[in-house]
Amino acid sequence: MKTLNYALLLAALCSTSCYSFRGSKGGGQTTAAATRQASADDILLPAGYQIEIVAEGLNYPTALTTDDNGGLYVTEAGYVYGDVFTTPRLLRLNNSQPEVIYSGDKNGPWTGVTYHDGSFYISEGGQTAGGKMLKVTRDGKASVLLDSLPGMGDHHTNNPVIWKDHLYFGQGTATNSGVVGPDNADFGWLKRFPTFHDLPCEDIVLAGVNFESNNHLGTGKANTGAYLPFNTASRPGQTIKGCIPCSGAILRIPLRGGKTEVVAWGLRNPYGLALDRTRNKLYVAENGADDRGSRPIFGAPDVLWEVKEGAWYGWPDYVAGLSLKDHKGFKAPGSAPLKPLLLKEPGEVPKPVAKLGVHSSSNGTDFSTSDQFGFKGEAFVAQFGDMAPNVGKVWKPVGFKVVRVDPETGVVTNFAINKGKHDGPASWHRARGLERPVSVTFSADGKSLYVVDFGIMLMRDGQVLPQPNTGVIWKISKKS
């Protein structure tokens, strides 16, 4: 009997809990055809709402803004994970073909756009030449407001928000958790920029923790420390000088020109920066760490933060306000226990407003300002969806929907999802609904919510396979 019990236990553990034996079932891990036929019929919304298609066939759309007359403008990325380069574009959506307002250089991804006082402000990710902030007039004349941002790595220069006569934006980190490693070779950028690494906003003191990996820039083994180039070891007590611009931060520049300032730092990939006009506060949706690279982190949720001026949010030694040193659950199965990279913490880490799905890739965010639309004062967050197994295994697809978040309670509620038993992209469901929502934008009158759906991105045999011209713009409004 005792033997039988132990045998049953082993079988049960292996079937349910034994992480290393279990496969991954991410939303991109489908054998479905990579073509798209979108339809609102396969999408669920709260009662009284409707969704319709505004545009389709877009090439990796990332963001939408409106002008004074309600005209719709969309950015196309120009760079996609999988190291795919296309032309980044600003398009005006007309009834027929989209009109190209401006085409950019091979330095995507364009991650965001906002319209202000007759011009468009675009965040250029910076995969080949560093991140930039562009200003584009309505007739397509572009100027560079800011350049040389550290956007050549895993994460880029993110979407702009105009507030208090400043242009605010998020700047992502170069790496997953502070250390350049084999995952960065897989991304493609390590060979392009062999000395690129994370940059702190203020002076930091390292604990001297180093990580051994294969040498992807030569032969043999590499030994790499935090905030240092690949194959450069750190030593205990080593100071890394802070600089501006830095990575993993919210930065701002005066609209009329001037110095770049740090608003907050210690963030990993602060993608979804948004102004809550009801509370007159800034919030940001941050992509949490992945189970990959030299310092993998398990079970890190995405987070909605209130942006507090001067705060340090804990990266690379905290996840969602929790210390990696004290919370053993973040240790990836099969990897070494996590040690802090910093000898001294630069500040007290704030508490998250809300925790969002692990690997959900919670990206573009906007706040409802209208009683007519409903949920006034709540954040709406586009969840691009997991990129498993490259970011870590998942039991079922995570994200691929729009959620709303009550900043007062942290309660997350589905707002737009695909029909079916589980979350997942339309391609995974073999249906025609949402694929990968990447951003959301309310119309100027607040009555409609536009959802930018990036399109199909498959994950097969370790490869990221984005499918061109599968992007869709959806519009959600109240039924009259």
Add this chain to the structure above:
Amino acid sequence: MEVMQKIRLIIILALFVSLQAACHRNRTAALEGRPVINSERLKNGQVMYMRYCESCHPGGLAGLGPGILGTPSFLKRFQVRHGLGTMPAFKKETLPKKDLDDIILYLKAVKKASK
């Protein structure tokens, strides 16, 4: 707790986790008002669920971790306190009994609303 009793609980938990994925249904109705949060305990349970559980089990369904709507309450409690597999344990100092009770109540309401 006796060792064999613990083992039996783990086995039952594992079997329920394996089977429960087949138990919930297609989501076809409108989303709002499910579940109805009509008591202080449910309200607290929802907030605590969001703080400790939602990111791995969104809406009680599978995500990073398995779906948990079909798992019996006593097994959920066991898993929360002991942390089987990759899930960390949440001790009483972190998650007091009252909050865990409210989470269980909230999950029952979510399960009922999903039928």
